[in-house]
Amino acid sequence: MVPLSWYLILSALLFIIGTAGVLLRRNILIVLMSVELILNSVNINLVAFSYFLQDLRGQIFSIFVITIAAAEVAIALGILIALVRNKAALNVDEIQTMKG
Amino acid sequence: MTEQIFFFVFAILAVGSAIAVVSLRNPVHSVISLMVCFLQMAALFVMLRAPFIAVVQVFVYVGAVLVLFLFVIMMLDVAKAGMERFVSGGQLWVIALLGVLFIEMVLIVSRSRLAAVTAPAAGRLTGTVREIGEALFTKYILPFEVVSLILLVALLGAIVLGRKELR
Numbered sequence: 001m002v003p004l005s006w007y008l009i010l011s012a013l014l015f016i017i018g019t020a021g022v023l024l025r026r027n028i029l030i031v032l033m034s035v036e037l038i039l040n041s042v043n044i045n046l047v048a049f050s051y052f053l054q055d056l057r058g059q060i061f062s063i064f065v066i067t068i069a070a071a072e073v074a075i076a077l078g079i080l081i082a083l084v085r086n087k088a089a090l091n092v093d094e095i096q097t098m099k100g
Numbered sequence: 101m102t103e104q105i106f107f108f109v110f111a112i113l114a115v116g117s118a119i120a121v122v123s124l125r126n127p128v129h130s131v132i133s134l135m136v137c138f139l140q141m142a143a144l145f146v147m148l149r150a151p152f153i154a155v156v157q158v159f160v161y162v163g164a165v166l167v168l169f170l171f172v173i174m175m176l177d178v179a180k181a182g183m184e185r186f187v188s189g190g191q192l193w194v195i196a197l198l199g200v201l202f203i204e205m206v207l208i209v210s211r212s213r214l215a216a217v218t219a220p221a222a223g224r225l226t227g228t229v230r231e232i233g234e235a236l237f238t239k240y241i242l243p244f245e246v247v248s249l250i251l252l253v254a255l256l257g258a259i260v261l262g263r264k265e266l267r
Binding site: 001002003004005006007008009010012013014015016017018019020021023024025027029030032033034036037040043044047048050051052053054055056059060062063064066067068069070071072073074075077078079080081082084 | 103104107111114115118119121122127130131134137138141144145147148149150152153156157160161164165168169172173175176191194195198201202205206209210214215217218219220221222223224225231232235236240243247250251253254255257258260261262
């Protein structure tokens, strides 16, 4: 039997790796992939709690998280395409078009 | 015991491919590593008796999101713009901060009552799609509809943003 805390520590580890990708990488594609990693690590938490507490709400919530993540990726990649079409920049430090 | 061995195999593969996502130079390689990571997570969902979430994970993430990433990488000129690595120097404090955060999370998990939980509570979940469908279409029907609206707006937004002229 796998204890609950193992799942929680695995999820924390993946969360930290995803946060490191967001903070350390300058390539916007990698930053978006790291955000996906973060959302997925939270999903592991939700499903693990759902199983160990025998409560369906965790699974329902993780379905919603997956859906919102898919919508977020569609919008983010659309913005990325529009940005690259106007000015070729994949570096997050150079993207300041929407800054006031 | 077998379950713990399987957990370690999936967890080590997931963490290793996650590190590869963050540290690889080529974005295409990162997408492939992310695919490996998501498949390991789907296997973990199966171990947690949530087969429907595992299937949704494979369909939505591996089938849709990562293919979208690959399409966008194909459309962009990755060869000149995307091949840069970590920023050199001056970022050590970020790693130190994340290390402190991880230690803090592990301490919170290991000191709390959750550390003693090894077996699921005596419950009534059967792990079938039927109970998820019943909950989703009766008790959670309002969030379900709101999410479908969000998906519609995201679809429209992607079409508008992807048009040729952006006026």
